[in-house]
Amino acid sequence: MQTELVGRETELAFLDQCLAEVLDRHARLVLCRGEPGIGKTRLAEEVLALAAGRGATGLSGVADESAGAPPYWPWRQILRSLDKLVDLTAIAREHELSADLAAIAPDVFAAGAAWTPANGSPEDRFRQFDAFGQLLGHACRCAPLVIVLDDAHWADQPSLLLLRHLARTLRDARLLVLVNYRATEPAPGSVIVELLREPLTRQLDLRGLPAEAVGRQLAMVLGYDVSASQVQQVHALTGGNPFFAGEVARALAAATSASAPLSVTANVREAISARLDRLSADSARLLRAASVVGPRFSLAVVASMTGLPAARCLAALDEAVAAGLVETGSSGGYQFVHTLVRDAVEAGLGTSERTRLHRTAAESLEELHADRLEPHLFELARHWAAAAVEGDRSRAVGWIRRAAEAAMRQHAYEEGARLFHRALDSCWSEYEDEGRVHLLLGLGAARHLSSDIPGGLAACGEAAELAARIGRPDLLAEAALVTEPVYGLAEVNGRIQQLCEDALRAVGTSSLERRARVLARFAEACDYLDDVETARPASEAALALAEQLGDPAVLEAALRARQLTCAGPDALDERSVVADRMIGLGSELGSPNARMWGHLWRVDAAFQRGDFAGAARDLEAAGRSAEQVRGPLARWHVLRGKAMLAQAQARFDDARRLAEEAFATLAPTGHPSAPMMRSALLSMTAHHVGYLAEGAASHDAVDSAVGDLTGPTAAVIQALAPAFWLFEVGRVPEAAALYRSCGPVTEWRPAQHSTLFCYATGVVLAVGLDAADDVARLRELLQPYAGEHVVSGAGPVGYLGPVDLWLGVAAGYLGLFADAIAHLEHAAKACAVAGAAGFHAEVQCELADVLARRDGPGDRTRAKALAGESLRQARVLGMPPVAAKASRLIERLEDARSASRLTPREREVAELVAEGLTNREIAGRLQLSDRTAQNHVQHILDKLDLPNRGQIAVWVTSHKMSMPVE
Numbered sequence: 001m002q003t004e005l006v007g008r009e010t011e012l013a014f015l016d017q018c019l020a021e022v023l024d025r026h027a028r029l030v031l032c033r034g035e036p037g038i039g040k041t042r043l044a045e046e047v048l049a050l051a052a053g054r055g056a057t058g059l060s061g062v063a064d065e066s067a068g069a070p071p072y073w074p075w076r077q078i079l080r081s082l083d084k085l086v087d088l089t090a091i092a093r094e095h096e097l098s099a100d101l102a103a104i105a106p107d108v109f110a111a112g113a114a115w116t117p118a119n120g121s122p123e124d125r126f127r128q129f130d131a132f133g134q135l136l137g138h139a140c141r142c143a144p145l146v147i148v149l150d151d152a153h154w155a156d157q158p159s160l161l162l163l164r165h166l167a168r169t170l171r172d173a174r175l176l177v178l179v180n181y182r183a184t185e186p187a188p189g190s191v192i193v194e195l196l197r198e199p200l201t202r203q204l205d206l207r208g209l210p211a212e213a214v215g216r217q218l219a220m221v222l223g224y225d226v227s228a229s230q231v232q233q234v235h236a237l238t239g240g241n242p243f244f245a246g247e248v249a250r251a252l253a254a255a256t257s258a259s260a261p262l263s264v265t266a267n268v269r270e271a272i273s274a275r276l277d278r279l280s281a282d283s284a285r286l287l288r289a290a291s292v293v294g295p296r297f298s299l300a301v302v303a304s305m306t307g308l309p310a311a312r313c314l315a316a317l318d319e320a321v322a323a324g325l326v327e328t329g330s331s332g333g334y335q336f337v338h339t340l341v342r343d344a345v346e347a348g349l350g351t352s353e354r355t356r357l358h359r360t361a362a363e364s365l366e367e368l369h370a371d372r373l374e375p376h377l378f379e380l381a382r383h384w385a386a387a388a389v390e391g392d393r394s395r396a397v398g399w400i401r402r403a404a405e406a407a408m409r410q411h412a413y414e415e416g417a418r419l420f421h422r423a424l425d426s427c428w429s430e431y432e433d434e435g436r437v438h439l440l441l442g443l444g445a446a447r448h449l450s451s452d453i454p455g456g457l458a459a460c461g462e463a464a465e466l467a468a469r470i471g472r473p474d475l476l477a478e479a480a481l482v483t484e485p486v487y488g489l490a491e492v493n494g495r496i497q498q499l500c501e502d503a504l505r506a507v508g509t510s511s512l513e514r515r516a517r518v519l520a521r522f523a524e525a526c527d528y529l530d531d532v533e534t535a536r537p538a539s540e541a542a543l544a545l546a547e548q549l550g551d552p553a554v555l556e557a558a559l560r561a562r563q564l565t566c567a568g569p570d571a572l573d574e575r576s577v578v579a580d581r582m583i584g585l586g587s588e589l590g591s592p593n594a595r596m597w598g599h600l601w602r603v604d605a606a607f608q609r610g611d612f613a614g615a616a617r618d619l620e621a622a623g624r625s626a627e628q629v630r631g632p633l634a635r636w637h638v639l640r641g642k643a644m645l646a647q648a649q650a651r652f653d654d655a656r657r658l659a660e661e662a663f664a665t666l667a668p669t670g671h672p673s674a675p676m677m678r679s680a681l682l683s684m685t686a687h688h689v690g691y692l693a694e695g696a697a698s699h700d701a702v703d704s705a706v707g708d709l710t711g712p713t714a715a716v717i718q719a720l721a722p723a724f725w726l727f728e729v730g731r732v733p734e735a736a737a738l739y740r741s742c743g744p745v746t747e748w749r750p751a752q753h754s755t756l757f758c759y760a761t762g763v764v765l766a767v768g769l770d771a772a773d774d775v776a777r778l779r780e781l782l783q784p785y786a787g788e789h790v791v792s793g794a795g796p797v798g799y800l801g802p803v804d805l806w807l808g809v810a811a812g813y814l815g816l817f818a819d820a821i822a823h824l825e826h827a828a829k830a831c832a833v834a835g836a837a838g839f840h841a842e843v844q845c846e847l848a849d850v851l852a853r854r855d856g857p858g859d860r861t862r863a864k865a866l867a868g869e870s871l872r873q874a875r876v877l878g879m880p881p882v883a884a885k886a887s888r889l890i891e892r893l894e895d896a897r898s899a900s901r902l903t904p905r906e907r908e909v910a911e912l913v914a915e916g917l918t919n920r921e922i923a924g925r926l927q928l929s930d931r932t933a934q935n936h937v938q939h940i941l942d943k944l945d946l947p948n949r950g951q952i953a954v955w956v957t958s959h960k961m962s963m964p965v966e
Helices: 009-023 040-053 073-085 088-094 098-104 122-142 157-169 191-196 211-222 228-238 242-254 268-277 281-293 299-306 310-322 339-347 351-368 374-387 393-409 413-426 433-449 453-469 473-481 490-507 512-528 532-549 552-565 569-589 592-609 612-629 632-648 652-669 673-689 699-709 716-728 732-740 752-768 772-785 803-813 817-834 837-854 859-877 880-901 904-914 919-926 930-944 949-959
Strands: 028-034 057-062 145-150 175-182 201-205 326-328 334-336
Touching (some): 009 028, 009 175, 009 201, 028 040, 028 191, 040 057, 040 145, 040 175, 057 073, 073 145, 088 098, 088 122, 098 122, 122 145, 122 157, 122 632, 157 175, 157 191, 157 413, 157 652, 191 201, 211 228, 211 242, 242 268, 268 281, 268 339, 281 310, 281 334, 299 310, 310 326, 334 339, 374 393, 393 413, 393 433, 413 433, 433 453, 433 473, 453 473, 453 490, 473 490, 490 512, 512 532, 512 552, 532 552, 552 569, 569 592, 592 612, 592 632, 612 632, 632 652, 652 673, 673 716, 673 880, 716 732, 716 752, 752 772, 752 803, 772 803, 803 817, 837 859, 837 880, 859 880, 904 930, 904 949, 919 930, 930 949
Parallel strands (some): 028 175, 145 175
Antiparallel strands (some): 326 334
């Protein structure tokens, strides 16, 4: 029978307020922290009762400390309970969620597919989390939900990651999640720290009860009031911990008189052990077996373990219930009244007895569930791992490996890594080397998928060495294929390259399928290392082998590698061909993922050609495929493509919105490209609208963007991109330092996909820093791409206008006015055809500037017209930097026109006026009559449309009379 909750009025009022906010559609996550026995679970029970009174549905899930629970165990319990109240299967089917939910709750939804080291991805897990969140969101619309996650300090990492996902995505749901965890245990990873930063999170620290509340608790247990001195003594002994105080109360109840001195030890485990000693032999034997099973246990398992008849087991359990050590569970079976009771019982076991009981538990589970072992794999793995002794390790390793593979099927990658590592630790000499290689491959895949890239690569390296030693080239090839290259991580990519080289030598021509796959991965690694000379022929060989084999999966891998190695501007036509082949392969296989990638590759090619209409069509097609692929990465690729199209078309509000939407889609996965691409897209927008106008692209945001792109590698783009942004906000010394860190232009080796960006931004920086030799060299490098547009060849990053724009800027700086004008005229036409309105205004301004500087017949008139049109367009589009430049140019042209109207004598007079001379003094200096000097001054005022002599002085000072003398 549940006792009255005492001393927690303040905490209950706080949680009641949270519940009221939830009912008003403001989700709340409460992190409740306290020591063991402080009353976290009891408080949660009271909250569930409050929720029921408010018409909310209460659900609870408890993490298991025994490490034998399956991944997502607390959430599985919650789903099971919810499924009894709501038809979850129908909801999942209606919203097409079942396939993703199968991995997290195979006992509620259909089971997932088999797992091998080659499948699984962070995308799969995100889809699973997203489906779970959608399912809870639909359930919350039926009725408010209150979820209790108890003992979260024992929760597996995937369960905590799912909790973090829900906190970030269900902020407007009628959902209260109460998370209980111990303050005395290691914090459950960094997830709790991250959760504390979420706006919906509240922290609740449970502390000991005051003395008055302890007195009330003692009276409820004993049935009589305890003296004030004893209350104070108990409060001092227990620190107000309700569970400890209850143990003291039981000790008092067992004493011979109410006034007997307290003899209970401060070590609560010893107190519980003393209670265990007072039980019958059957009851004590049963509880010792149950303590090995876990906090919750079934009668069938402990009966099988002890060999006692069912009747004697029931009697023994009744005795334990009467003693307050065990209680019946909410969903059948039995459970210890507190984990501390279970801890105390297990702590009393000797090593040999504990090992024997674990083995007995494993054998009992195998016998009882022989027809359906899958749900019990994690329990079996735990028991066999604890029971294994030399000579029987292979059996333990087999069960642990099966559990690890089950975790991977459920996308619980961190749990899979833990189990694979445990299996390797359990391997002794009798476990064959081939089996160890498979374990290492599994560990490598699990670590890689849980974002431990170096750890995954280390496991694969060890697997490769062992595979080579035992003469297994097939396994050596698998070791090279588990991990994927990562942009910017040269050490990682170099190790993958080495693994591939070793595998290619070992495989030879014995397996063309493996050779093709490894060649494709080798090409990717070489490309990421900017070794294009090696990458391209490797990808070509991989593609030729794939075509010879006719294996669609191998062909898809080879096409991916080929596209990556053709990401430079020189291979534009081949990229288009590869994209078309990928779309055709996707249609043939019915693979939306392959079709999506093919269309995305065509988007890149269309942008480089300036075909915005084609890019838009392929983005729509990619979007349709991405909807079938599902998951954040697919959606992110499409959104950033749409953001870049909007930026290129001067739809700046749309560009910012889509860039932020893309970032919000991918950021929760922790993908490193999310912030970098967001910075790049916003900075390309800021190039036209102004960095300060962006808000997010202020000087602080530029610092953040610089931090995103500068890293451990020396890639040219990683210096030039932030240098370009710094230069545009006026931080010239910092921009110059980054630019010069790239070394001489002749030594630049930009990554293929960033070639055009490097040369175009290089022109801007070299012109701004007055580096004439660099400008000349960059002009030569850009010249072959005249007629194309500045984009990345490996996915949307940003659009920087036609190549001819930057060729014109370079030629204009070098004084090659005819070339500059030809390039800029071509750029203006290209912008008009493509619909690049913002760059059209910029090109017109640049062309007007070059014409003004050439100053040939009719140049000033045309320059003024172009500058005026640029100013008009820039104002309409909201482009202050371009508008300001056009205005300054128009002012300069006007001033030049005015200055050209003055005769040489009038210019002399104007200079003397600026020196402060009177008309008489000017007449004396120039040997003129006073009347003539006065006429000259009046003519100057009329021609320059100035109100007085003082403004003549201002005009002369500002222009320094630099205009040429006619």
